[in-house]
Amino acid sequence: MNRNNNPSAARTVAFAFAAACALALVGCDSAPPAPEPPLAGAAIGGDFALTNSAGETVKWSDFAGKYRIVYFGYAFCPDICPTDMQRVAQGLKQLKESDPAKAGRIVPIFITVDPERDTPAVVGEFAAAFSPDIIGLTGTPEQIAATAKAFAVGYSKGEPVEGGGYLVDHTTVTYLFGPDGAPIATLPTDKGAEAVAAELDRWVN
Missing domain, CATH: 3.40.30.10 (Glutaredoxin)
Structure with a gap:
């Protein structure tokens, strides 16, 4: 089958391509998560x-x-x-x-x-x-x-x-x-x- 003659298939391919591009852009724009402090959660410190x-x-x-x-x-x-x-x-x-x-x-x-x-x-x-x-x-x-x-x-x-x-x-x-x-x-x-x-x-x- 010639996919150029199938409007539904063409739309599906175009949507998938657009979605992939959007995901790629999101991945590039997202900042990496901040590292967790080494002593996070440690029972150190307190009032004095x-x-x-x-x-x-x-x-x-x-x-x-x-x-x-x-x-x-x-x-x-x-x-x-x-x-x-x-x-x-x-x-x-x-x-x-x-x-x-x-x-x-x-x-x-x-x-x-x-x-x-x-x-x-x-x-x-x-x-x-x-x-x-x-x-x-x-x-x-x-x-x-x-x-x-x-x-x-x-x-x-x-x-x-x-x-x-x-x-x-x-x-x-x-x-x-x-x-x-x-x-x-x-x-x-x-x-x-x-x-x-x-x-x-x-x-x-």
């Missing part, structure tokens, strides 16, 4: 009541609507904590230079795991040494223990050091939380400030 450098009570809920970087450490740490905080501060600075609005939606928070030595003044001085934007928090040993547990951070007093004092063994992880307080991802402070800035740029909207 701690103390800032001015002696004021600060709660987790006070940061509602803001992205939050959270790091647990201690002011007398000889190397890891200062390095991580420096990279957080530098990463935020880089993001601020490229996208000030995005950086303005982020609050960096440092929480001590050494409340015996890290008074409000000490923790505030430590945080400010890296950036005036970093909020240093301390509390009673009980408050710090409860907060660390909620954020899946472990710590314990280590061996005494020469000259006095002691080290504190603790989890070294830098969390990023969303405006609703849900965990999003960990920041790669071990890879440098550029990697931190890139990860922030990826997840902060």
